[in-house]
Amino acid sequence: MKAVIAQSYVPVDQLVVTDAAPPTPGPGQVLVRVEAAGLNPIDAILITGRLRQVMPVEHPFVPGMDAAGVVEAVGAGVTRFAPGDKVVAFTHDTTGTLAELTIVADGPGLVHRPESVDAVTGAALPVSGMTAAALLEASGLTAGRSVLIVGATGGIGSYLVQLASGAGAEVIATAQPSALDHVRKLGAAHAVDYTSVDPVAEARRLYPDGVDVVIDLVNGGPAVESTAAAVRPGGRLVSSIGVPDSLDRDVTPVHVGVENGIGRLEELVGKVASGELTVHVSGTYPLADAAQAYADFTGGKHPVGKVVITV
Numbered sequence: 001m002k003a004v005i006a007q008s009y010v011p012v013d014q015l016v017v018t019d020a021a022p023p024t025p026g027p028g029q030v031l032v033r034v035e036a037a038g039l040n041p042i043d044a045i046l047i048t049g050r051l052r053q054v055m056p057v058e059h060p061f062v063p064g065m066d067a068a069g070v071v072e073a074v075g076a077g078v079t080r081f082a083p084g085d086k087v088v089a090f091t092h093d094t095t096g097t098l099a100e101l102t103i104v105a106d107g108p109g110l111v112h113r114p115e116s117v118d119a120v121t122g123a124a125l126p127v128s129g130m131t132a133a134a135l136l137e138a139s140g141l142t143a144g145r146s147v148l149i150v151g152a153t154g155g156i157g158s159y160l161v162q163l164a165s166g167a168g169a170e171v172i173a174t175a176q177p178s179a180l181d182h183v184r185k186l187g188a189a190h191a192v193d194y195t196s197v198d199p200v201a202e203a204r205r206l207y208p209d210g211v212d213v214v215i216d217l218v219n220g221g222p223a224v225e226s227t228a229a230a231v232r233p234g235g236r237l238v239s240s241i242g243v244p245d246s247l248d249r250d251v252t253p254v255h256v257g258v259e260n261g262i263g264r265l266e267e268l269v270g271k272v273a274s275g276e277l278t279v280h281v282s283g284t285y286p287l288a289d290a291a292q293a294y295a296d297f298t299g300g301k302h303p304v305g306k307v308v309i310t311v
């Protein structure tokens with residue numbers, strides 16, 4: 001089978017597409033013929049080895065965790081799926097999805113895909129959608145509450161703005177000037193051009209006592225303390241990147257990862273099928289151009305929503 005392969009830690013533009021041995025599904029596993037695979041920032045971290053001390057990978061390494069396709073074969077004990085089923089998959093730590101075939105565990109990360117959800121749309125959903133759902137839950141947001149979402153135009157943000165505004169929250173969303181309309185259409189009550197306006201100051205102008213929640217998808221570690229300044233006393237600072245153990249103000253820091261949202265994939269696919277959740281794919285690339293896709297995704301081209309590889 002064809003697969004995108006890194007033989008060692010390399011810059012993303014040095015990925016190659018080559019022949020690889022097809023994987024075989026073991027007990028409790030499903031072999032999926034990939035039709036589309038979504039890109040995520042974690043892929044580039046694993047490809048380059050930027051965090052190899054804490055997140056090492058074995059080489060040759062096939063990147064990608066998100067896929068949509070069709071079941072090719074099932075391993076022993078799998079009864080929920082059969083060859084020919086259309087699926088959406090989060091492979092996590094089985095095999096990479098930028099390949100013609102991938103292995104997925106039979107669990108909450110593998111769900112049936114309705115006819116109305118095409119492969120590109122399905123592949124854009126797992127990591128970003130599940131993380132967005134987990135962030136929303138951790139935020140405690142309910143109708144009438146306010147939230148500043150920093151980094152609202154990317155993979156997670158484009159789902160989170162919809163989920164938060166759908167829950168009745170008043171959303172302030174950051175965006176580049178060209179993406180201000182994007183976040184408004186997704187349901188943001190206020191769109192802030194972060195290239196010319198300080199989002200914290202704007203949130204404080206709109207909510208002088210502070211917003212109930214800040215969800216920061218851009219700043220990790222100590223840098224996130226600056227956005228915590230937009231939160232009212234007693235509120236929450238939620239991040240998918242990392243938070244300090246405590247803050248020097250009465251704000252609760254919460255860190256949420258994709259693992260907190262794996263059980264939400266089926267519900268998310270259902271929301272897409274019903275039209276409740278919109279998937280925005282800014283660009284698709286064929287498998288042969290995966291290196292270029294990652295270079296564009298990570299290299300300041302500012303894609304809005306998701307980037308997807310077609311296989």
Ligand SMILES: NC(=O)c1ccc[n+]([C@@H]2O[C@H](COP(=O)([O-])OP(=O)(O)OC[C@H]3O[C@@H](n4cnc5c(N)ncnc54)[C@H](OP(=O)(O)O)[C@@H]3O)[C@@H](O)[C@H]2O)c1
Pocket residue numbers: 040041042127128131150151152153154155156157174175176194217218240241256257258259301302303304305
């Ligand atoms: N812990 C986990 O399990 C987990 C899971 C998923 C993601 N993550 C992490 O969460 C973060 C967000 O993920 P993602 O998939 O949404 O990434 P993404 O698709 O790259 O989106 C990030 C967005 O932030 C915007 N941005 C960049 N600099 C900004 C700034 N200074 N102010 C406001 N917005 C800015 C970017 O838009 P422009 O540059 O065009 O403005 C981009 O749209 C990443 O760091 C990712 O690694 C963690």
